Amino acid sequence: MIEIPLARLALALLPLVAVGWLMWKWSGGCGELLLATGRMIAQLLLVGYVLVVLFQVESPWVHLAVVGFMIAVSSWIAIRTVKENRARTYFDALLAIGGGGGVVFLFVIFGVLDLGPRLEARYVIPMAGMxxxxxxxxxxxxxxRFDSERANGRELLQARNISWNAALIPQINSFLAVGLVSLPGMMTGQILAGASPLDAVRYQILVMAMILGAVGLSVAVFLIRRVEKS
Structure with missing residues (x-):
């Protein structure tokens, strides 16, 4: 793999300067972009150092604790557009992401990859993250989408069906485009690291199948909860 010096890595941020200028001209400010870029760099640097440590830890309980932390944080971020009943909605998101995503995660880790009781961090944490x-x-x-449709007067089941379709659009699009329009991140990373393209393809099929399966189950659980409480 080609090592990227920090000076050249900084060049990768130059397109963001152009985007920031356009945001400033068109929307009156680029503070959100600056904050997001700063957080992105800081968080990735931090997680890089944390992963170096975690990859040296052999306790599966530590790795599962990290997965639990991911679920808790992702559930909180998932409800950022919700304005009312945030505590109740957080529980729904936690149940949806932890339940729907967790089932697929455990199936992949113990069924497809067959890691056994060791739960190596270099497999567990990236898979959980994706x-x-x-x-x-x-x-x-x-x-x-569900709240928007309900606010516009849609019936409960109509709002559910529209929200279901909207939530799955990105994943369905990625299925249709893969190999023709894009080479997904994991496959690209493995190829850049020197893996055989055919081995990289196998992992990419696994990743895309597990993501769509987890997304579908999570959205289904969330919508079932919202319909029951509406």
């Missing part, structure tokens, strides 16, 4: 981050985004889309 599953729960995508579930988080899907639940956010679902919650925002």
């Amino acid at each position: 599953i729960f981050s995508n579930c988080m985004t899907a639940v956010t889309l679902c919650a925002e």
Whole structure:
């Protein structure tokens, strides 16, 4: 893999300067972009150092604790568009992401990858990150669309069906575009690291299947909860 010096890495931020200028000209400010960029850099640097430590820890309980933390945080971020009953909605998101995403996560870890009781961090944490981050985004889309449709007078089941379709659009699009329009991140990373493209393809199929499965189950659980309480 080609090592990227920090000076050249800084060049990758130059396109963001152009985006920031456009935001400033068109919307009157670029503070949100500056904050998001700063957080992105700081969080990735921090997680890089944390992962170095975690990869040296052999306790599966530590790795599962990290997964639990991911679920709790992703559930909180998922409800950021919700204005009312946030505590109740957080529980719904936690149940949806932890339940729907957790089932697929355990199936992949113990069934497909067959890691056994060791639960190696270099597999557990990246897989958990991909599953729960995508579930988080899907639940956010679902919650925002469901509340919007209800506010516009849609019947309960109509709002549910529209929200379900909207939440799955990004994943369905990625299925349709993969290999023709895009080479997904995990596959690209493995190829850049020197893995065989055919081995990278196998992992990418696993990743995309598990993400759509987890997203679908999480959104279904969330919508069932919202319909029951509406």
